Amino acid sequence: MATRQARRQQQRAGQRRGGRPSQRGRPATPWYLGPWGLGAAVLVIAVVVVAIVVSNNGSSNAGGSFDNKPVPKSILTAVTSPGQSELATVGSGGVPNPWTKIKGRQTPFTLGGKPELLYYGAEFCPYCAAERWGMIAALSRFGTFKGLGLMKSTANDVFPSTNTFTFRHASYTSPYLAFSAREVEDRNGRALQTPTAREQTVINRYDKKPYSTQALGFPFLYLDGKAVGNLPSIAIDGALHANTTDPYSSALSWSQIAGGLVNAGSPQARAVFGNANWITAGICRVDGNKPASVCSAKPIPALEAKLKF
């Protein structure tokens, strides 16, 4: 009788634990101690991982009133139309020579019979954000942009939300130079544009040491097969933020940067136009110093003399 009682207690205990009582009266193994338990744990982990990977980080990088909107004329004018005397006063702006000569055999990189400048970057990239200001200023001396859009770099990196432009839908025409821009990722890191096979070959070959500090890094400039541009992005980016030495300080607005550009002594003018002057000197070197109005004006000849290609 005592044995029957003990057996009944075991059966009831097995039922309370959720298992079916075995034929011998022993409690069944709970489900979480078997394959179902392991499967449930793996499933939960998988769901969490997938949720993390696919979720957007929300409003900080969401498209806003700026996302690829046309650049206001006042800002574009400030960037593309500085006075000649201001450019001469800025000189290099304290920006070091960014151009590195391609070693060994140099294969011309041309498009439509003109020397080509290739830009490889991304919309999220804070350093690309800084470079575009100087690039637009320089290239506007040789041709005309259309379709430039406003953009900010990612909010989740150094120099967060740097106010800048995007080349995503831009076109450039010039009688002296061809310009190809590839924004390969958008502000959220999603794939955007793809370099052509010809461009990818150049990127794979030269966007690495000794020309770049990081293989396939952004931004990358390649000029007519003669030089790679390693622009001092950190110094320039600092000038576009409230605190030039704090990489996490808040970004100046487009208007604030444009306002600083009119003053040759401002950090914004020295960084942007100093960078632009170096880019201009490089272009003048490969296009036969045309137009003369640009390539003969100070400080371009002095900077061009320092180029090693």
Place this chain on the structure above:
Amino acid sequence: MANRSAVRAPERKPARAASEPAEPPAAAGPVVPVWLPWLIMVISVVGIGISAYLTVVHYAKLPLACPTNGIVNCALVTSSPYSVVGTTSIPITVPGIGWFVVSGALAAASLLAASGRLRYSQLRIAGAHLIWAVLGLLFVLYLLSVEALRLHHYCEWCSGVHVLVLITFILALVQWQRLMAARWA
């Protein structure tokens, strides 16, 4: 009258409470396969190796052997503010090395306990290992969320370490399950 003293009443074992698991039956072999803790130890060695490499790269400021291609950018991830412990300059790979060392030690202890050379029960060690693995897994999920939601880039080496932690968790869970199931049987 029968001599009652000659007839002994059957022994009455106290009824076992529902919460008490049965004594484990005499097993025909080890409950936990021997290869399981050995595999965890091998994983720990690999994890220590990768974490040590990332630590050396951090301090020596060497370039990582990792391509930058679209969403993969090891340099960006390993140089971000999230790559160090709090506000210190200690890379998080250092506690990562510590995690793998402890995991490997627990696996070794499980083997010793199974062979009776340790006075702690293998189940207790397996329980501790499972807790340790859960803690590691939670931290991996945190790092993954930082990569996905803050940095928008991933690091191949870091992902390799994360996978090793996940595999360790699965193996630790299986080990604990088998030992617990053996006690329930």
